[in-house]
Structures are given as C-alpha cells and as structure tokens.
Amino acid sequence: xxxxxxxxxxxxxxxGVVVVTNVTSLTRSGLADFVVQRVSAVxxxxxxxxxxxxxxxxxxxSHGDLVGYFGSTTMQLFSTVTVLAxxxxxxxxxxxxxxxxxxxxxxxxxxxxxxxxxxxxxxxxLFVYAAWALPLFWGQ
Amino acid sequence: xxxxxYRYNPDxxxxxxxxxxxxxxxxxxxxxVLDVLxxxxxxxxxxxxxRSCREGVCGSDGINMNGKNGLACITPVSQVAKxxxxxxxxxxxxxxxxxxxxxxxxxxxxxxxxxxxxxxxSPPPAQERLQSPEERAKLDGLYECILCACCSTACPSFxxxxxxxxxxxxxxxxxxxxxxxRDTATAERLAKLDDPFSVFRCRGIMNCVSVCPKxxxxxxxxxxxxxxxxxxxx
Ligand code: SF4
Ligand code: SF4
Ligand code: FES
Numbered sequence: 001x002x003x004x005x006x007x008x009x010x011x012x013x014x015x016g017v018v019v020v021t022n023v024t025s026l027t028r029s030g031l032a033d034f035v036v037q038r039v040s041a042v043x044x045x046x047x048x049x050x051x052x053x054x055x056x057x058x059x060x061x062s063h064g065d066l067v068g069y070f071g072s073t074t075m076q077l078f079s080t081v082t083v084l085a086x087x088x089x090x091x092x093x094x095x096x097x098x099x100x101x102x103x104x105x106x107x108x109x110x111x112x113x114x115x116x117x118x119x120x121x122x123x124x125x126l127f128v129y130a131a132w133a134l135p136l137f138w139g140q
Numbered sequence: 141x142x143x144x145x146y147r148y149n150p151d152x153x154x155x156x157x158x159x160x161x162x163x164x165x166x167x168x169x170x171x172x173v174l175d176v177l178x179x180x181x182x183x184x185x186x187x188x189x190x191r192s193c194r195e196g197v198c199g200s201d202g203i204n205m206n207g208k209n210g211l212a213c214i215t216p217v218s219q220v221a222k223x224x225x226x227x228x229x230x231x232x233x234x235x236x237x238x239x240x241x242x243x244x245x246x247x248x249x250x251x252x253x254x255x256x257x258x259x260x261x262s263p264p265p266a267q268e269r270l271q272s273p274e275e276r277a278k279l280d281g282l283y284e285c286i287l288c289a290c291c292s293t294a295c296p297s298f299x300x301x302x303x304x305x306x307x308x309x310x311x312x313x314x315x316x317x318x319x320x321x322r323d324t325a326t327a328e329r330l331a332k333l334d335d336p337f338s339v340f341r342c343r344g345i346m347n348c349v350s351v352c353p354k355x356x357x358x359x360x361x362x363x364x365x366x367x368x369x370x371x372x373x374x
Contacts, residue, residue, distance in 0.1 A: 025336045028335070028336070029335065029336070030333075030334055030335050030337065030338065030339060030340030030369075031334050031340070031366075031369045032373075033336050033340065034340055035370075035373075096336075096341075099300075099301070100296075100297070100300040100301070101300065103300055103301075
C-alpha cells in the first residue's frame with residue numbers, strides 16, 4: 001500500500017490552496033445532496049424492478065403490450081420521476097468525482113478550467129439524456 | 141535490517157529521495173520504530189523527525205511505516221517490517237518541511253473549524269457543571285484522541301480536499317462536543333457542518349479506523365453526526 005508520491009514535497013497543494021467551490025453542487029447542502037442521492041437510488045431501483053418484472057412476466061410481449069404498459073398515466077409519471085432522479089443522482093455523483101480528482105495535484109494550475117469543462121460535459125450529457133427520454137414517455 | 145527513509149532537505153535537495161542503509165539491530169529484542177530512528181540519528185545527525193513522549197501519548201511521531209500510518213514509538217519493528225525491510229516516510233498528503241517532519245497547519249486549521257471547546261450559554265454554577273456517569277460515558281472513544289493526524293493523512297477524502305473536508309480527526313472532535321451533555325451549541329455546530337464538504341466528503345473508506353493508534357473509530361462518529369444532521373433537518 002504505497003499510496004503517495006515521493007515528489008509531493010515540492011507540491012504545496014495541501015497548503016491551503018482553495019480551488020474547489022460549492023456553487024455547482026446540486027443543492028449546496030451536504031445533507032440535502034446526501035438525501036437526494038439515497039432517495040433517487042431507491043426510486044431508480046424500484047423502477048428497474050417494475051420494468052424487469054414486467055419483462056419477465058410477459059415473455060411473448062408484443063409492441064402493443066409495451067406501449068400499453070408505458071402509456072398508462074402511472075407509468076408515465078413513474079418514468080418521468082425516474083428520469084429526473086437519474087439526472088439528479090448522476091449529477092451529484094459526477095460532481096463529487098470531479099471535485100475530488102480534478103485538482104491541482106493532477107491538473108496543475110488549470111484544474112479549475114478542466115473541472116469547469118468536465119462539469120459542462122456532464123451537464124450536457126444529462127440534459128441530452130433527459131431531453132431524449134422524457135418525450136419518449138409523453139409522445140403519442 | 142534494511143532501513144529506507146524518506147529524506148528531503150529543501151535547502152539543499154532538488155527532490156526528495158529514499159535513502160537506504162543497513163542497520164544492525166540488537167538480537168533478541170523487538171525495537172520500536174522510534175528506536176530505529178534514534179539509532180539512525182546517531183549515524184546521521186541530520187535526520188529529522190518529531191518525537192517527545194516516546195510512549196504513545198503526545199502524538200508527535202506519526203509517520204508512515206511500510207505504507208501504514210502510526211506512531212513510531214509504539215509500533216514494534218516486527219509488526220511493520222516486511223522481508224527484513226523497513227520503509228519510513230512522512231505522513232502522506234501534507235507538505236514536507238524536512239525528512240519526516242510535515243507541516244500540520246492544514247490539519248490544525250480543520251480542527252479549529254469545529255470549535256473544539258465547550259460552549260454553554262447558561263451562567264456557570266458555583267462549582268463545576270455536573271454530568272451523570274451515563275452522560276460521561278458518551279464521551280468515551282472520543283476524548284482520547286491525541287491529534288497525531290495518522291487518520292486524516294490516511295484518508296483519501298482529506299488528501300483531495302484538505303482545505304474543505306474536516307477529516308476524521310476534526311470530525312471525531314466535532315462529535316465529542318455534540319455528544320457532550322454540557323454543551324449547548326449543538327444547533328450552531330451542526331449548521332456549520334451542513335455543506336457538501338465538511339462532513340459529507342467522508343465516503344466511509346475507514347482508513348482512519350484501521351490506522352488510529354488509540355483504537356478510536358472516527359467513521360462511527362461521522363455516522364452519528366450525519367444522523368444528527370438528518371434529525372435536525374427533518
Ligand atoms: S483519531 Fe486517532 S489517528 Fe486520528 S488524530 Fe486522533 S488519535 Fe490520531
Ligand atoms: S471513513 Fe471517512 S473519514 Fe475515515 S478514512 Fe474514510 S473517508 Fe476518511
Ligand atoms: S513520541 Fe509521543 S506519541 Fe510517539
């Protein structure tokens with residue numbers, strides 16, 4: 001378990017350089033983020049159970065069955081909530097990873113710029129995901 | 141015994157290096173790592189490290205021995221040396237001042253943030269503020285911390301965000317005062333901990349628990365702080 005760099009003596013990264021800020025966290029409260037993370041995980045889990053359960057219970061399902069299942073108001077709402085939960089869950093997770101690892105230690109003085117790019121990329125992907133998924137459930 | 145020590149003197153050395161020497165250890169005795177350092181220092185007086193009590197009480201000789209943090213004075217060589225090799229480095233993640241001496245300012249700054257002193261807004265009684273034995277028992281496993289920094293410098297979350305994550309040592313003390321029946325600042329203390337970094341950067345890796353030379357459990361204390369925050373938030 002040799003887990004550190006022998007050259008860190010010249011790296012003053014632990015010397016109080018403030019680079020990471022809270023502003024881009026989902027709720028800006030650690031507690032709220034923590035709760036959102038857990039609740040959204042439960043929602044996603046339940047949704048996965050429902051959908052897989054439906055697939056397993058209907059081995060010879062037709063396209064009509066599928067449309068019927070996902071077209072019910074309950075499923076439309078459940079799907080929407082799950083997509084939003086996924087976006088929230090993913091953002092909190094990706095934000096945490098970014099603020100842990102995209103740091104001066106690895107990225108030098110451009111860390112903040114890199115983190116901004118990374119976060120923009122994540123947001124873009126999540127936005128595209130939601131914009132693609134939501135109309136699927138609410139389309140005709 | 142092959143002893144390899146991290147050496148760095150910023151005034152002369154361009155970069156740090158591991159310097160290895162062969163050392164004759166007395167037969168039939170299991171020395172502590174601190175004794176080995178003392179022997180090395182006889183040979184090379186420029187070797188620098190901190191020590192004081194030499195009995196696990198002062199917390200000044202926290203170092204990294206064969207990859208694991210601990211107090212040199214109470215760690216037997218036999219417990220850490222592997223295949224006749226002892227590798228000694230400074231505590232990870234803090235800036236090195238010289239050899240095994242690290243700059244602990246960041247660690248103390250985090251400690252300071254949790255207001256590690258009793259706060260009580262009622263007028264002090266004529267004698268002392270009393271506690272029942274049960275209330276006192278809640279502080280066991282918390283008050284024993286000697287601030288050696290072995291835990292915080294073994295914690296990846298502290299490595300990544302040492303300026304914002306309070307770290308296991310500071311959080312153990314935060315809980316020590318949250319759990320104290322005589323302290324009345326619970327709400328203010330909790331409010332200061334609610335951001336996404338101070339407490340919630342703990343990912344439950346439990347490195348802190350596995351290295352604490354006093355056998356304390358910061359992860360459990362952090363869990364209790366989380367529960368208090370949840371209770372307060374609902
Ligand atoms: S909790 Fe243990 S390892 Fe951490 S500073 Fe206190 S005594 Fe040292
Ligand atoms: S349990 Fe938390 S505080 Fe302890 S080492 Fe892991 S992340 Fe750090
Ligand atoms: S010298 Fe005091 S704890 Fe080791």
